[in-house]
Amino acid sequence: MAKIVVDVMLKPEILDPQGVAVSAALPRLGFTFAKSVRQGKRFEIEVDGEPTPAQLAEVEKATEKLLANPVIETFTVRVEK
Amino acid sequence: MKVGVVTFPGTLDDRDAARAATHAGTTAVSLWHNDADLKGVDAVILPGGFSYGDYLRCGAISRFAPVMEKIIDAANGGMPLLGICNGFQVLCEAHLLPGALTRNHELHFLCRDQKLEITNNQTAWTTSYKVGQEIVIPLKNGEGSFQCDDATLAALEGEGRIIARYVGENPNGSRNKIAGITNERGNVVGLMPHPEHAIDPLTGPTADGLAFFTSVLNAMVK
Numbered sequence: 190m191a192k193i194v195v196d197v198m199l200k201p202e203i204l205d206p207q208g209v210a211v212s213a214a215l216p217r218l219g220f221t222f223a224k225s226v227r228q229g230k231r232f233e234i235e236v237d238g239e240p241t242p243a244q245l246a247e248v249e250k251a252t253e254k255l256l257a258n259p260v261i262e263t264f265t266v267r268v269e270k
Numbered sequence: 271m272k273v274g275v276v277t278f279p280g281t282l283d284d285r286d287a288a289r290a291a292t293h294a295g296t297t298a299v300s301l302w303h304n305d306a307d308l309k310g311v312d313a314v315i316l317p318g319g320f321s322y323g324d325y326l327r328c329g330a331i332s333r334f335a336p337v338m339e340k341i342i343d344a345a346n347g348g349m350p351l352l353g354i355c356n357g358f359q360v361l362c363e364a365h366l367l368p369g370a371l372t373r374n375h376e377l378h379f380l381c382r383d384q385k386l387e388i389t390n391n392q393t394a395w396t397t398s399y400k401v402g403q404e405i406v407i408p409l410k411n412g413e414g415s416f417q418c419d420d421a422t423l424a425a426l427e428g429e430g431r432i433i434a435r436y437v438g439e440n441p442n443g444s445r446n447k448i449a450g451i452t453n454e455r456g457n458v459v460g461l462m463p464h465p466e467h468a469i470d471p472l473t474g475p476t477a478d479g480l481a482f483f484t485s486v487l488n489a490m491v492k
């Protein structure tokens with residue numbers, strides 16, 4: 190069984206208030222490494238067997254239609270072993 | 271004249287929207303998300319709430335409800351369609367309106383009476399207002415920040431498609447203080463604040479919202 194992972198992020202030009210809040214909270218806890226933080230979504234999709242190129246193309250299509258909103262978000266699709 | 275009010279699972283404001291439509295002199299007709307039937311209505315309101323729990327993105331799942339297919343077809347044919355709050359989010363997800371609504375810039379859920387300026391009275395839902403008129407109606411949302419790319423914003427501004435702006439401090443970080451927009455044809459309107467909660471002084475802060483619902487009656491009678 191393989192896992193297809195879809196990562197969805199807000200486009201860089203779209204304000205991410207959640208990421209801003211996280212990056213403001215880190216230094217309060219003594220973590221000073223972060224220049225900035227952006228928060229996104231991750232979908233893990235299980236499929237039987239090794240994903241075929243056709244299956245991955247379907248996932249791309251589904252992501253464009255439903256999982257991500259291309260108006261404000263970008264995404265990547267990859268297979269995790 | 272019959273105005274359909276859609277109920278999705280998680281919709282909150284369908285009763286107030288139906289009450290506002292009735293108050294304005296139209297007949298409110300309930301539409302169920304899972305019925306691909308518009309029951310012969312002349313206009314449709316997508317009310318506020320948290321359809322499908324706001325899962326994935328606000329409006330992202332409702333946009334594919336069976337009733338929406340019919341509504342999208344009818345709106346493309348010129349039927350007046352008003353999306354309030356969550357309904358606005360559904361209209362953006364359905365690409366009937368450009369842009370998207372994102373998390374309020376200060377992260378807080380807002381619930382307050384909000385002053386707006388009406389900036390376009392040529393749409394099916396705003397003819398009963400004057401351009402420049404200031405109104406006060408409730409604003410209540412967590413994801414009401416209107417965002418779009420620069421080209422879309424320039425088009426909205428250039429074509430006069432912003433129908434209302436927030437007056438005073440920008441409550442949620444919306445670009446150019448946008449509270450509501452319309453499509454090119456002027457039959458589809460999306461609005462973040464809630465006119466249906468302000469149709470009489472007994473139950474709302476004002477009666478300023480009623481004119482959205484009388485406007486559509488005038489648009490249809492004309």
